[in-house]
Structures are given as structure tokens and as C-alpha cells.
Amino acid sequence: MDHPNEGIDYEGAWDSYAQAWQTLHPELEYIGDEWAGQGAGAARSLAEYEQLIETQFIAPYIRPDHVVLEIGVGGGKTSALLLNYAQRLICADISQKMLDATQARLGHERVEYYKLDGVSLDSLPEQAIDVCFCYDTMVHVEPRDIFNYLRQIPRLLKGDRLCVFHHTNVVSDLGWQKFLKELDINLRGKRHGSAFSVMTNEIMEKFLGELNYHVLLKDTTSVPRDCVWICQAPPIER
16 A cells, blocks of 8 residues: 555654753743643643542552553653652653653663654563553554554563553543644644544544453543543463
8 A cells, every 4th residue: 555645753743842842831840741631621730630640540550569661751750650659660752852851850760761663662671561551642642553552562561461541532522622623733634743633432442352451440530531541451372
């Protein structure tokens, strides 16, 4: 099949965002502090949003002996929370500038950094990770790309094989508002790499079911615009 364009430039979009961030938000200390949950209906401040993420999606699932993979670390906001609970953290991102920002924030003690290419997870260690955490990332990722990651994640996991997946739901009230707001700049099959994807809970449920993930929790209330899933990845067939 011919490919008439090069697809969504996730890497370029987030590298550019990181490059311009300090000019856009000179009052903030870290990239990502501007995403404080208001648009998702989840919080009214950064502190409130971080507390929600920690109490709802980190503290109940991450243990001191866990090795945690975070896909899409941004500037390290969620990474910093995870590192308070995990034994070791593996940070992965398509944007080298975002990885650099996270590294500047967290350093190297108990943390590793991996650059992704947007398609393969082959650079990540197999059967070495207890929990895969992907929060505030899939909201920007197209459904086919989400499915592509989901089918690769199980081979990375061991032990509890837990996954935390957060994506947007375009048919929620706030999701629909976001869709309409971004519509005119994402037409003719093209879209900016930082735009929100056209994703629904039903699509994600189909993906997880087809790939034999075991759903432990489907949370549509903590972040009203979106959906957060707690799952167990299927064992690797030998």
C-alpha cells in the first residue's frame, strides 16, 4: 500500500514543544506543570491533580520492589511521583528533548532512559518490568498506534504484569468539546503530533479484549473527560 504522507510527527511536535516551553511558561519550574487536570475535569490545581494521580493510580498498585516502565514521560511530572514508590523506573519517550527534561529533573539514581521510535518497543528490556504506566500520553496517540503498543507491552512484563492506561474519550462531554476545539486544525487526515486522538472507551475495551488483557478496573469518573484502565497483561506464550 502506498503511503502518501509520513504520518503524524509525534517526535517533532514534542521536541518543538519542549524547545519553546520556557518561553511559553516562564513562571513554571518543570515541563508538564502546565497540565494540571482542569481541562479534563479532574482537578483545579497542579497539586490537586498530582494528588489524584498518586492516590488513585500509583499508591494502590506500585510496590517498593517494582520495576516500573513509563511510556511517554513528558517532563517527568508523573515519573517523579512513580519514583517515590518504585524500586526502579524506566523512562521511555519518542522525544529526546522530553527525556532530557526528565533526566534533568530526576537524574540517574534508580532511573533509566530509553528513546523510542514511535513504532517498536524493541529497545526496552524484555520480561524485566512489573508495571507499565502510561498516563497523559495515549490522549495524544492515534488508536492504531495505541493498539501497536498494547500488542508489544506483554513481552516486557514479569511478576504482577500490571498496566495503567489512560486515554481520552471523545464522546464524553469534555472530550467532545476538545474534539470541536481542535477540529479545524486537524482536517484532511492530517493532524498535529500534540493534538488529542479520536479515541473512545469502547475502542480501548475492544483492543484489550482482543489482546487478552484482564481488566481489573475501568475508571471513567476520576478524570471525567477520559478513561483510566488498570489491567493485567497476558502471559507470554512459549
